Amino acid sequence: MGIIEAAKLVFEYAKYSEEGSIESVVRAIDGVDLDVKAGQFIAILGHNGSGKSTLAKQMNAILTPTEGTLYVDGKDTRKEENIWPIRQTAGMVFQNPDNQIIGTVVEEDVGFGPENMGIPTEEIWSRVEHSLKSVGMWEYRKNSPNKLSGGQKQRVAIAGVVAMHPKCIVLDEPTAMLDPNGRKEVIRTAWELNKKEGVTVILITHYMEEVIDADKVFVMDKGKIVMQGTPREIFAQVEELKKYRLAVPQVTLLAYELRKAGLNLPDCVLRVEELIEELEKLKCQEEEKRGNQN
Amino acid sequence: MIRDITIGQYYPADSVIHKLDPRVKLAGTIVYIVSLFLFQSWIGYVIATIALFSVIKISKVPFKFMVKGLKSIIILLMITVIFNLFLTPGETLIQIWRLKITKEGLMTAVFMAFRLIYLILGSSVLTLTTTPNNLTDGLEKALRPLNKVKVPVHEISMVMSIALRFIPILLEETDKIMKAQMARGADFESGGLIKKAKSLIPLLVPLFISAFRRASDLAIAMEARGYRGGEGRTKMKPLIYKTRDKMAYIIMLLYLVCMIVITRMI
Amino acid sequence: MAIRIENLSYVYSEGNAFEKKALDQINLIIPDGQFIGVIGHTGSGKSTLIQQLNGLLKGTSGKIFYNDQCIYDEGFEMKKLREKVGLVFQYPEYQLFEATVLEDVCFGPKNEGLSPEEVKERAIEALNQVGLSEEYYEKSPFELSGGQKRRAAIAGILAMHPEVLILDEPTAGLDPKGRDEILDQIKKLHTERGITVILVSHSMEDVANYVERIIVMNKGCVMFDGIPREVFQHYRELEKIGLAAPQVTYVTKGLEERGWKIDTMVTTVKEAKNAILKSLGK
16 A cells, blocks of 8 residues: 555635635646555656645645545545644645744754654654754754755755654655755755655655656646656656646757757657767767768 | 844853753843842942843853844933933032933933843843743743643743744845835835835735745644644753752842842941 | 946945855946846855845945946935836745735836826836736736736836846746746847846756856856856856756767767757757768
């Protein structure tokens, strides 16, 4: 059984007019089926307003399904008594680093989750130490969060979730407000947690470069999952992605353009090195051909 | 400009004062403030000065930081001094036109100024050496008896600690929105009172919206991390009195006795 | 020449424990009509620099000239400068405050003291330029989507008819399509109205696709200043300060290292494609 399993998941919310009557009902998630296996690194792509953040909030039982079901580690999110265990199982990191740090000192913030869980004091300290070390922020434990860079703040937020010993971390556009360095820091941290601690990671983003290593990519549009597959399968469909307001990494686009111009390149190239190799191969072949002709 | 406000800003350093239990520091601050209003004589000031400056010295917080907190009360200070200086009846020292400076006036003005300054410095020691969370923890525990009369002590202290965390963020935001509106030709300085008040709308509306957005984000983030009120929570930094805290209480008591005895005797 | 910066330095919290030199002896000339990209990592001084250009921050030393007049001269009208040098901050949608989109865009021109008709005319023109049609005029700015809010906020500056338009990270947080839409509209403004545009960005790909000149900031100084093809040749130095060249530059550089005869001065997909095809003899 997967750690996160959604079946025909629907979420609707009402929009109210100024008089307070229901004006319209918005279907933010529309029949999503999802099966995430423990230990995977999953990416969910989608433009602003595609429903990907709403889906993320379902995984932490901040929102619950209108129709259909969502099971987190075998627990039904619709059941009231499951809410707290689910929030421990699936931790969540949000977009704005300033609006999710509660403590005024880094270590106190990381301790906030364990405190809520009623963990004994000594164990809180060992958890705080372990999680700050695992995100590389141990030497900043006495600092005020206000003095940290965006990337560092997000790593503290991740540590705050790690200290709750979750099986799964949902990162809801954690890099949207960061600069390129901060983005790299956060993505690297997420990968380390996945590899070293075996935590399942669900990364929600619209930066394509961040998902090329993921085990599986889902693309959302209008509350539905419209594409799914390995990054290679997804990024091979340049035109399709454009339809969903997304783009491919620049090197993938270059390979695509070259293929359109008649070069015999593979369906999808994800990395700079890969494209260089492929072009090199191509050149050798051509030279051989020319050699044979002579 | 806005960033100069020291109150609520923690200064990290490794000192005994930093390590003291926040309840001790709260009590100490109250004792100190009370003591400032106990005495009238100069010897009281000498003791209060010695006490204050030794604490500042031990706390390892640079004096510059303490003084920064005074900037915000400078106008209040001036008004107090001027009122006392000119409006206290007594033996005239200097007379300019109709304004008289009396000996008593001069004395009260100086004493009042010192009181105010010491009051701010004394409370700055508390806020500079105690993290806001620690402080609210202290308050929560000190006020726990009020729980019995249905005062939501935990909630109040949580509200305070969050407010303290967001003050610097909101100040920075104010600065940013002000600049953004100035780039659109907004003028926050000139004009009469009504015009000035009106000119604040482009600043206040976005600021409130942003504060609400932050509040709602934060509420979700807290819930996502399993927060459900004070019940069943443990503490990462539980407050337990140590020897140094007991010592501090004794010193405090000595100080208070000293003040009372000396002011009664002289 | 529109803007000239001479020996400009700026120190934060001078004479205090947090003293920090944000700008160090900057000299720049920004002629009329250029499309300039300013890049640098967080804390490099780029945000401080652009706030100097419309007088929101005043240099600690040095001078800035706008059309040959020093903006620090006594009697210089800062308000007029801010009309001419429009600055769009990062996440500008957070400054929206009026009840309707149209009224919000009117705020700038209204402050210029124009007649109500002219104010409205300008607001409508600006909203057209950013691609917000009439159906949005009477909506509350808070009902719009993220990308639309961003565009409404940019319109608020455009309605002031600036001669120089500065944008700090105008695409932050937008999806790829939203990014392209905003940048295309800015490009169009630049070509149609001939205004100077200064684009502050983290995205090397965006900068390379749109600008004709790049200024690289590092530690409060100008590190490189030139056309994109030249600046990105320094990709090793750029990497050291936490920046990079566009991915396609790395492709052609990599091919050159393997003995290809190829033009490595490429910064866009199109240039790279042509260079590779040419090198393969196609």
